[in-house]
Amino acid sequence: MMRTSGAAVVWVEPHRLQAGSQVRRPGGLPDPDTLAQALSGLPGGPSHWIVDDLCAPAVLLRDVLGLPKGVEARDAFFQWRYAQSLGLEGPQSVQALAVDSDWLLAGLPRELLDGWLQVATKLNRPVQSMVPRWLWLYNRLAPSQTGPGLLLSLDSSPDGNHTGSLVAWGSRLSLLRQWGDPAPLGIWITERILPTLAYLQREGTLPQGLWVWCGSTPDPATWSEVPVPIHVMPPDVPATEAL
Secondary structure (H helix, E strand, O other): OOOOOOEEEEEEEOOEEEEOOEEEOOOOOOOHHHHHHHHHOOOOOOEEEEEOOOOOOEEEEOOOOOOOOOHHHHHHHHHHHHHHHHOOOOOEEEEEEEEOOEEEEEEEEHHHHHHHHHHHHHOOOOEEEEEEHHHHHHHHHHHHOOOOEEEEEEEEOOOOOEEEEEEEEOOOEEEEEEEEEEEOHHHHHHHHHHHHHHHHHHOOOOOOOEEEEOOOOOOHHHHOOOOOOEEEOOOOOOOEEOO
16 A cells, blocks of 8 residues: 555545545435535545445455466456455456455445546545555554454444444454445344354454444443453544555
8 A cells, every 4th residue: 555644534434424524424425526525625635535345345365376477467367356256247446455375355346436536636635545444443453452353344324224344353354244234233243243253263263352333332231242342443533644
């Protein structure tokens, strides 16, 4: 990733668009006019984008035995594997990151990304980097931990349902599960979190805690069934961030 200092943060979720300190509720991913209005309030210069997990779904590839030679052939391979893994048909823009011996593929529909880039470039707020919300949270959290952990990254809709991701790590990123069908927290706990914890326990990597980010402060009583300590992450989004 390219690095700079003091880039304005643009936070994009279906139910929230935050550019710097200004927050909008577009009721869906922003159209070009809404995005232009948000970006126009930022100082000129690079921007760092954090986008909803299911807007930019990711795949953790294991046991990749060999890669094609050449940049173009390798890019085509990762785009094919990404689309195949997620059952996608339209053209995708895919970024591949090496995770020890594994590969993390994160992508966006090419048409959507091109539209965002055009607006940002036209307004002199070029996109310096763009990551899914779960990866931004993981990069801020995991390096400070000394044992296995589990991260819950949620987009919370006004009706009280959630979409998002579960991410586990031991000595490295080890598991990524994402759900695009909205569900209340009770369903997340009984049908998604508890089965994942059971799987991790069988694998011998039971997390030392579950870190929760959902853009608000959930009721602690909600998590009484979860057999590991719960840590609620602050929902604040920075207006700027060093890259």
